[in-house]
Amino acid sequence: MNNIAERHQYIINKVKQQGHVNVVDLCNELEVSSVTIRKDLKLLEDKGILFRTHGGATSHNPYMIDRPVNEKEKLQAGEKDKIGKTAAQMVEANDSIIIASGTTVLTMAKHIQPQESLTVVTSALNVALELMQHRDVEVLQLGGILRKSSSSVVGPYAIQILEDFFCSKFFLGVDGIDLDFGLTTTNSMEAHLNRQMINKSQKTIVLADSTKFGKRGFGKICGLEDVDEIITDEGISEHIVQVLDGMGVKVTIV
Known part of the structure; x- marks a missing residue:
């Protein structure tokens, strides 16, 4: 199938049926090079037919919009609870940790049972x-x-206070994880604060349900090279797990 119109129609039909396509699969099915497929996907994205992602494309817009915290709490509630419970078990006796904002890290806070003393630095009021x-x-x-919208604080005052501390672990919630672009949130000031939190922690642990993968927010927090571990649910694709493992990022699936 070397005709460009036929290839494009094949890709469009597959995206409609499956919701996403993979470059490697398309190369094998259409018997063309990855360069050709990537050009096809770019042309289709320019026409507004699909959205390119790492290693493929999707029919869903990967760019996140800001939502109120009470609305986000209802999304993937069961998965978030499992993720939060697993993260809470990583808190050790006499630990000093940073907890960012977000509904998933809030579930973690609800599950924390402190052993002896615990010091928590947080930007989130809830x-x-x-x-x-x-x-x-x-x-x-x-x-x-x-x-x-997130019941949390941002800005230079928060960053200034952080300068006096260093903690063992940073538990971070995000709006999007893109294998090329990294971790993102919908607010640029929050992204900047999260970057400083990474710098003030020995280990960065991301709490994100599987729907966050392949999504992008407005503000970039960091690249995946700055992440030590991601705790997520079983909805994550095997391909993404393999890529993260190759980057040295531990993936814990609950």
């Missing part, structure tokens, strides 16, 4: 309110500009 119930947890709430 995380702080959850953890202040524990007698053995010392909460350091960052200050700054309040983002109502």
